[in-house]
Amino acid sequence: MESVNAKYVSQKISKTRWRPVSHSSLQQPDIFATGSWDNEDNKISFWSIGNHGSSGMDEGFEGDPQLLCEHKHDGDVLDLQFLDQDRIVTTSSTGAVTIFRHHQNSQTISVSQRWPRVHRYPCDNAPCTGVVCSSPEIVTVGEDGKIIVFRADQEGVIRVIENADSSTIHAVTYLRTTEILTCILYLDDVLLPLHCVDRHPNQQHIVATGGQDGMLCVWDVRQGSTPFSLMEAHSAEMWEVHFHPTNPDHLFTCSEDGSLLHWETSTHSDMPSFLQGGRNNSMISRSAMAPAGGNQSLISTWLSGDSSKGRLETTHMLPSQTLSVNSLDVLGQCLVCGTDGEAIFVNRQVPV
């Protein structure tokens, strides 16, 4: 826990995301973006943890994240994604979707494109709750139950799916390039909204979700409407769930109860080593995947797991007694999360 320090930033953080690093480089991520909520003046900010040339640094050096630049944001930042190296898409509680561009040279931010009030009710604004992008396409969902598709370079809206649901859509993710999965409700006896969803980076039919009761569910979307496994994760709403992008045996969840859990499945002993993860192996493992129904050992351990079988390890990553952890992001060995206690935690040595 020594490598985790809190930085107090005077704004409640609703979302944090690492800037993507190119696959070929071995660099650790060094810049992340945050969005605030519940302020009179909300902001998006870019921070640096100074990981350039990290190999030359001392073991014990843990610098605080430094603020690079920030920009005013209208309404709470409800979701935030990096479109590419310089641009982020944010969705707002006023129903607007905005693309901001981060100018690295001058360390300024400018609004690149804006679609105000795309999510709305007839007489009111509807908060836009989730966004997912695969440049240049952007898909957003909102409390009005609409799914809207944009292109980053075009003014207007490409497509609107009205009344996708009469309830609020909380989260969205890409299943395949042409399919998206939205997240509303699920039941197991009680009706419970799901708040977050993430797709397994390698096996696209596996999806993990977190809900209002803090349960972590892993689903196989090919097979029906009940989850494959259910695990009791948190004692309050789970806000985000993320598979580690290059090492998907690791899963991270964060919740309203103030905890951030790191889930690790133990791998099968007969699993070929090149599938066991690691940054540089990600490209190889994707192409080497045999079609489903073949090799038994390629079925993800997530689908067979249930915590009582002892194959799942969880560790708390934050000191206890923090307020709700609203968001987390993990890339390489670095994890960043933001809380309602107006603090950001960065961990540079996540054991994956």
Next chain:
Amino acid sequence: MEELDVEPAITNIPAASDGKHLGFAWGPGDILAYETLYMAPGSGCSFIHEVRKDEDIYSPILRKLFNESHHIFVGLQTIREDLPSKNKKTQFVSISKNYRSVIRACMEELQQVAVSTKVAEVATQYGNQVSILLAIELIWNLCEVLFIDAAPAGPLLLHLLDWVRLHKGDVDEKAREVLQSESPAEHHDYWDVVVSYVLQGRFEEARQMLVKQATLQPAARNMYKLMDTLLSKMPFYNPGGTQTLTEFDVKWRHWHEEVDRCLQDNSFASNQHLEIICKILVGDEDTLLEHKELLSTWYHFLVTRLLFCHPTVKPTELHYYAQSCMTMFLDLRSVPEPLDSILLAAFEFDIHQVIKDCSIALNNWWFVAHLTDLLDHCKLLQSHNLHFGSNLREFLLLEYASGLFTHHSLWQLAVDYFDNCPEFGHVYLELQIERVPLDTERKALKVLRICEQRQMSEQVRSICKIMAMRALRNNRLGSALSWSIRAKDAAFATLISERFLQDYCARGTFSDLDLIDNLGPAMLLSDRLTFLVKYREFHKLYEENRFSEAAKLLLSLITAKIAPRSFWMTLLTDALPLLEQKEVIFSADQTHELMFCLEELTSSLNTTAPGTDRTMQVRISSCTQTCNRLQIKILRCKSAITIAMRKGKNAPGF
């Protein structure tokens, strides 16, 4: 009400014009003032002025203070009661140091901004905040030394020395300047630095500085050597050592006599500066008072005087010295500042006076709330019942937390403070939490989670109702339904089910099938909701061609009478296609029941008042027509069954 402690402060409202009357209304943390037309005629003013007492919670840098101290506060509450008191004391001291380091970090950041900003207003504002924080930290540190650490005679003086050194940073700056100059010993501030070191009891550094002077004046070497010896031999009490206080006292007196002898011998008479230092070492008050500028505060004077006159001072004796030092140091004409009286009260061990004076002097309850809470944990506050019924600690925490609740963002912190006020915290929270504006569902969920965890069911219901109404207004029926299910609000669920049913009647199809199909046991929340779900199930069964099950369900719906009256006709009409099927679906009993219902419905239609309007009459007549058709169908069905029975075939329902 008792008499006021201080005169109330006057705040001018700059935008309000002269001679006008102002009306006002109290808010939770502020006052709204507006011009009224009470007396003279004239044009009104359309402005409302918001007068706020506490600006600090809106300062971005001070916000970090509130957040970090909240973290420390929550940690403090969880210290176990059953630890031995010695362990607890070290923990409390470390928590106190934590608080202080948070204050210092904030101070440094404010100072940086105050220095680097180009806007004059910001610079002054931040500068003021820095001085307030400095004062706060000074007071807290003293309270830590005297109350929490509660050092006995001996270590007490050492702690006080540390306290003074920490808060007099300019000595080091000056020293740096002097040492970095070409010839330190000839710098004009040189002797000031040496004397300051001596006044603070930092003899090592003083000796090192003196060495530089000594090398410049070889002729006076013996004198410097003597001074060096005197400085090095001054005894300091060692708390961890084996020496008792009495032994130390004896040693110290010996040393004191030796210094006195040097003075009497005029050993330093030829060097004015060394003579001054010698007099200081012997504790001569007049010499000390001559160096008011270097001391700069009466409490520095106090500690120095104690150092050189009474190093074994007991805590209970402090206030005599404090009072006399303050009187000696300050001008007779000058009025003591609030800070001075607070510190004096602390030296007198009058905790309540300290808290009271701080509450008056500061515009924010942060400091007194946290300090009192810590002191209460150290069991230093007598239970002091206020007129309001709760004790001092709780009163201050409630005030502080209520102030936080007025902030658009910091209200979440206040929840934990209310949790730790056993008597009134819950009530305060109940009243305040309903006023948090709910712009998004996510925020509503967070507020709900807070309420549910504390069993505040009234508030849960009220919040869910607000969200459900909002959803209903925007025609998001599914959302509204899930909110009312969460609140377990049967009445609202009924309302929404009615809307669903109206929708169905208007459009012929259901919306939100996903939600309705998957409610599970939640559908039992209200009769109407159950009806809705079952009705939808009936439709599903019909679409899947499972006619006999559909028929059974439909019949149970009709006979169970959970349908609204307006729907009976629709239900019976739904029976029509089933009756029209080639196979006989209804059993004899079922057809009996159908007939019965139909008769009931017909009679109720016939007894409708004659004065009903045209549309109603049209509806009634169309209903009657349908009833007649149904009757025919049912009779036909019945006869089909009877025939089948007579023929001995298996009829459904047997």
